[in-house]
Every structure is written in C-alpha cells, then in structure tokens.
Amino acid sequence: MTDSELTRGWQLHQAGQFAAAARCYHAVLTQKPDHAGALHLFGLLHHQNGYFERAVELIGRAVAARSGASVGYRDLPIFGPSLPKAHFPPS
Numbered sequence: 001m002t003d004s005e006l007t008r009g010w011q012l013h014q015a016g017q018f019a020a021a022a023r024c025y026h027a028v029l030t031q032k033p034d035h036a037g038a039l040h041l042f043g044l045l046h047h048q049n050g051y052f053e054r055a056v057e058l059i060g061r062a063v064a065a066r067s068g069a070s071v072g073y074r075d076l077p078i079f080g081p082s083l084p085k086a087h088f089p090p091s
Helices: 002-014 018-031 036-048 052-065 073-082
Strands: none
Touching: 002 018, 002 036, 018 036, 036 052
C-alpha cells in the first residue's frame, strides 16, 4: 500500500490537489515515518504552500533517511531565499 499511496499522492500533487496529496503522504508516513520519498515530496508540498520551516525539516529528514544519498539535497537550495535570515548561521 505504501508505494501505491505515494504514487497516488504524487499524481494528486502534480494535478494541484494539494490537500488530497498531503493526505496520501501523511498516510505513508503514518505507516513508515522514515519513508524518504514521502518525506521529500511532503517537504516539497509544504514549500509550495508557504510552510518553509516545515519544508526544510521534512527534506532534512528525507536526506537523513537516505543515509548518504544525494536525493533531497538538490531541493534544499530552493528553500534558502524563502526562509527568514534567522535560519542561517552568521557569515
């Protein structure tokens, strides 16, 4: 069920049906809290809807769940301009 639910969530996400997609991603994460794909897509969904801090948290968890894989890292830079400066260490 996890893979089919994730696929359904992605289809809904692409169709702009964000609430339905969120329910699918949440269902996957309820069964498998460290499912990297669901964390990644749920993070992207949060970013698209203005929930930037939650998006970074979810993408970070996806990266950690993949233990060394680069998937997810490519999305972190898109969040940078969206976050308040307090989220970045002083330069």
